[in-house]
Amino acid sequence: MDELLMRPALDAAVRAGAEYADIRRVGRVTESIGVRQGAVRSISSSSEQGFGVRVLAGGAWGFAASSRLDPDEVQRVARQAVGIARASAQVMDRKVTLAPVEPVTDTYRTPVRVDPFAVKMEDKVSMLLEADRLVSAQRKPWRVATRLIGEAYLNWSRENKRFLSTEGADIQQELVECGGGVAATAGTLREIQRRSYPNAHRGHYATAGWEFVESLRLADAAPRIGREALALLGARRCPSGRTALILDSTQMALQIHESCGHPIELDRVFGSEASFAGTSFLTPDKRGAFRYGSEAVNITADATMPGGLGTFGYDDEGVPAQRTEIIREGVFLNYLTSRDTAPLVGDEASSGAARATGPDRIPIVRMTNVNLEPGDWTLDAMIRDTQDGILMETNLSWSIDDRRLNFQFAAEAGWEIKDGSLGAMLKNPNYTGITPEFWGACDAVGDKSEWRLWGTPNCGKGQPSQVAHVGHGASPARFRDVRVGVGR
Amino acid sequence: MIGREGATAILRKAIDFSDAEQTQAVLIGGESALTRLAENVIHQNVAESDARLTVKAVFGRKIGTASGNDLSDEGVRRTAARACEIARINREDRRFVSLPAPTGDAYPQVRCFSERTAAFGAAKRAAAAGIFAAEARSAGFRAAGSLGVQAGEIAIANSLGVLAYSPHTRVEASTVVMSGAGAGYAGDSAVDVDDISFAEMARTAVQKCRDSLNAAALPPGDYEVVLEPEAVGAMLLFAIRVGFHHVLYRQGGSYLSRKLGRRVLGDNVTIWDDGTDPRGLPMPFDFEGTPKRKLMLFENGVFRNMVYDSYTAGEAGAKTTGHSIPYADFGAMPMNVFVQPGGASIQDMIKSTERGILVTRFHYTNLVRPGKVVITGMTRDGTFLIEGGKVKGPVMNMRFTQSVLEALRCVEMVGSEPRRLGMANVPAMKIGKFSFTGATEY
Structure with missing residues (x-):
């Protein structure tokens, strides 16, 4: 597929007048789970494919992209990128200069011991529900309106991409990411306090396999953040x-x-x-x-x-x-x-x-x-x-x-x-x-x-x-x- | 653009490929392009063509969602199958009732699409960017900015009979003009590119920059403020996002929790949502295909209506108000917000101010505490001291830390000329007390 699409795109860009062109073809799958208050709030899967052609023409940049991977579309997009570059050149004071780079043919892959996509979805859900349960299980102070809500998340993705340039580069990469987190929200009618583990904003993430998620030990930290969120309700305000x-x-x-x-x-x-x-x-x-x-x-x-x-x-x-x-x-x-x-x-x-x-x-x-x-x-x-x-x-x-x-x-x-x-x-x-x-x-x-x-x-x-x-x-x-x- | 017929065919395929009890398919796609300017030259110029299908499959109360942009038959089949697979292994969601059935109401006729905008290509965008650059250069200043154009389409269908399609266009333009010691801003958005005057934007930003030269330092503290519409809009965004956030609202953490029918804002503040009003960026239905209509949110400061999609409506025992948004796990949200204009011009507000600050816009605002919607952020691109009813001169950028609720409870004057800011339509406001907590040296 790449041979039918990528090199012809570069050829089309050069024919249209590009001095330099590169193309990236990317495919990515991302999946996530979110649980809150003992229930699964979302499980979603998203896949993406597409390519982007970047060109220098007349000394200016142009870029066009499409998600349709067919030969006619790559030709159209390559020509479109050159047209955009020519428009950019209308409002330009100097030509773009590129620092040199040695064009290489190479492959890179994120080192992964356990593929996160190979772990059963049911096991992932269970892991999160347990962390969420351990947050919510913390004893609340005697106050009718006090509430403690647990949340837990997981995200994992795989991106495969290939980069070709008119300078001769041909690079393929596979990047695998995963991670997650657990959070506790404690509230009264007057205020809300929050604690998160291992980090805020849905947790901690890495380019790694499932072994990274296991190392986070979300359930172990869940009781502590539940207790701390509740304790914050009764804490003094930070002094000025x-x-x-x-x-x-x-x-x-x-x-x-x-x-x-x-x-x-x-x-x-x-x-x-x-x-x-x-x-x-x-x-x-x-x-x-x-x-x-x-x-x-x-x-x-x-x-x-x-x-x-x-x-x-x-x-x-x-x-x-x-x-x-x-x-x-x-x-x-x-x-x-x-x-x-x-x-x-x-x-x-x-x-x-x-x-x-x-x-x-x-x-x-x-x-x-x-x-x-x-x-x-x-x-x-x-x-x-x-x-x-x-x-x-x-x-x-x-x-x-x-x-x-x-x-x-x-x-x-x-x-x-x-x-x-x-x-x-x-x-x-x-x-x-x-x-x-x-x-x-x-x-x-x-x-x-x-x-x-x-x-x-x-x-x-x-x-x-x-x-x-x-x-x-x-x-x-x-x-x-x-x-x-x-x-x- | 795929068009109504093609989009509908893809949705039907997705529903046919699904073996779920209920299935919803949403297709969002189109062409978009954006030209960026820096230092009076175009440094970035891009275009993309994409369309993404999202399938929601429901077995009983088990829900699965999958999306993809491979719209071949095999790609659509794969997306539908993955949604079903996820739904089967998911747990029961006891809050879920049903996907929405057709309401029987016709979709409102709203003008969402402009052929002129769809045809506004790279050469025209470059010419418009050139207007920003030329105006700045002639004043000895430097212009940055962006001009984004989108021609898109949304199609929605579900297995209960909902079927909706709407094309739309959007133009978003902004420019920041800078000198060594000052900056000015202008922005606009529209369905039809002919509704935007790039030359007027350029003149406004250049004049703001000129007015901002030789700014003086002002000590932090409480001041009266005259907020131009962009600044009001940035503040209002948090009042909406926190107040109508469904999780906070249900759990009692929103300032609107248990406040239906009670005054929460100043009695001179009236805000509604209306996806059909052409003064905003209208669309005839929400992301579940429910028709849009006008819904009062705050009437003279009194909280009148919560917004719902089908899920949150089922949870609350209410009916959907047509406010589904395309982000999972977030709930419904007002997306076409209008603030009722008052009778004052910005000049009237300045004249009535003994000592205060005129703010063009805010930068990098963020929520500090949700309870009273306390936010912090900076002023930028034109901040001025008002003394004795006149603009005395520019001041250096200042940091504020302010409860949005308290600000909206001491609105002294509301502007007569609202401005379209993306999905909102907002006037200027004079606010009696606003807390600035830090300063910069520029």
């Missing part, structure tokens, strides 16, 4: 003021994502998202000199790390996965780039971060696995070393300005820290800061024993919308003199 703040590794993943991962996307720096998601404060003059954080802050982008949602063999321009130093000892060094953005800052090669969320979407600069490298603290030592502070766990909400400077994030739960010990639980914790000031106040980063590679399956960017799956490795970290308890 400035204090030392320790974030757990899940909240650190969100902190990295919003205040580092997005600002280092080079397309944002050059305004590609200016009318939608915004730009970035990390302008090219800051590269190599700007103090982004304290010396404890070392951040990398690593698409080669096993298991991450940002792990692959090649990006969607055929550039091999790689590890890039982003911040070393607090100094900003490198961006996430694509073939067309890398030359804008004088880079000889793309950092391999051009990703598309489907056959019908053009590759844009996305995070891979953007990680805060481990430090040398345990969480216990960090707490013992804190006289007065707050520990916040698990993201609840997030907002950041259009240059990625002024942020305000809320967590599900907090605990006060007094004289080196954890104290009372705190409800509605949140904090705010300015990105480089906040990272500049980081004085402790957790060690390898605390470090986890979190999967973030809901990163929105681009028009038309692309919801990407990215990874963030993080351990807990401490920040001095942070404003907490905002907007009570």
Whole structure:
């Protein structure tokens, strides 16, 4: 099938005048289960097929995609892409330059021990219903209107894609993802509190087989999050003021994502998202000199790390996965780039971060696995070393300005820290800061024993919308003199 | 576009291939294209053609859903079979009653489709983007923006006799004009591309950018605000999503829980949903094929009606109101929201303000606490200080943390000129007290 469709598409694009063309053919199956309050709320299966043709003609980009896999359609779509490129060239100030890449013929597959599609649906449902039951089974305080509701989720997918370019690349990849989570919602007529495990926003995900889901042990954590959700109803509100703040590794993943991962996307720096998601404060003059954080802050982008949602063999321009130093000892060094953005800052090669969320979407600069490298603290030592502070766990909400400077994030739960010990639980914790000031106040980063590679399956960017799956490795970290308890 | 006949044939095949007791088939597809602008040049220009079939199969009270975009006979058969397979292994859902039967009402005649929009191709989109770029360049500024065009179709059928088809077109345009020290925004949406003036949008954004130059810092605190329609719309979205969220509503966690017939918003706030009104982006039926009609949500601040699809209606012992949406596990939702205009212009609001802030729009708003619908977000693309009834000058972007309910309970003036914002139609508002909790240096 590919031979009948893909190479003829490239030929058609060249005949129509393309200087460069590539085609991605993608097939994907995604299945999910959601349970709530002892009942299965949804089981769904979604399959997708299609291809996208991207061309440079007259020095400008054009892209067209279709879900109809037939020879006539690929010819039409290839010609359409060239027509679109010619229209783009009407409003252009310079021709697109592509950083070179060695065209390869290669295959990559996510290492999988147990195929998630081979596990019986009934077993998956039972696993979730048990986790949900264990949440709801927690004893409620004597209060008629108090309710405790469990929820649990699983998602798994397989994506097969092939990439061909007029430069000679021919790359086939199979990416398998799965994961899930469990959540507890406790409420009265006056308020709602929530706890989630292993992470908020439907759990934790990885490029891996079913063995990853089993390692999450959702049912083991369900009673604890049920108890904590109920306890939050009776907890004190997070105080307002400035204090030392320790974030757990899940909240650190969100902190990295919003205040580092997005600002280092080079397309944002050059305004590609200016009318939608915004730009970035990390302008090219800051590269190599700007103090982004304290010396404890070392951040990398690593698409080669096993298991991450940002792990692959090649990006969607055929550039091999790689590890890039982003911040070393607090100094900003490198961006996430694509073939067309890398030359804008004088880079000889793309950092391999051009990703598309489907056959019908053009590759844009996305995070891979953007990680805060481990430090040398345990969480216990960090707490013992804190006289007065707050520990916040698990993201609840997030907002950041259009240059990625002024942020305000809320967590599900907090605990006060007094004289080196954890104290009372705190409800509605949140904090705010300015990105480089906040990272500049980081004085402790957790060690390898605390470090986890979190999967973030809901990163929105681009028009038309692309919801990407990215990874963030993080351990807990401490920040001095942070404003907490905002907007009570 | 597949067309009415082709789409109906695919739906019938899906229902025929299913051996479930009840089957629903939904086909959503079409062509869409989008041109993006940055730094006065087109940097992204895309088009796609797709159609997706979703089959819901029901055995007793066991439900399964599958979807796919392979519309060959084999692809349709596979999707229907997978939906049935999932339904068979699923557990009983005691809340489920039935898929909707035909209501007997004719679908309202609404103008959803424009040939001019469907024919607005890459060259025309580039020309429109060029208008944004030229206006900005002539002022010494830089334009970003997007122009999206969609010609789509929705077809719905179920084994109880529902059959509905509607083509539609949409145009969504926006531009952000930037200088080193200011930014301005303009946006519009329509069924017919001729209802949008790209030149006027470009002038508005450039003027906003010019007005935003040399912004001063303003300390956070409580201020009176004049919110332009985009800012009101962003706030209203959360009031709707939280209030009408079925799980929250049933569990008592929505501010509308147990409040039917009671005042929840200010008495000068009236909001309804109407999928048939051409001033929005209309469609004649919801995603179960139930006809759309006008439904009052808040009348002078009083909560009048909850919205339902067939599932949530069955759960609540009510009738569907035609508010099914195409997302599983979310419940029904108002999708064509109208806020009743008042009699004030934005200038009237400014004149009546001794000291306050004029906000063009918000950025990255998110829910902090659902109970009182507390949200946080930033201002962007034109924020101004009002003093003594006049706009004194631009101010740097500010962060707010504010209960939407409290804001909608102290609305002092409602604008006379609502603006179409996607699926909503919203006027400006002057609000007596609004809490800004942080600032930026730009």
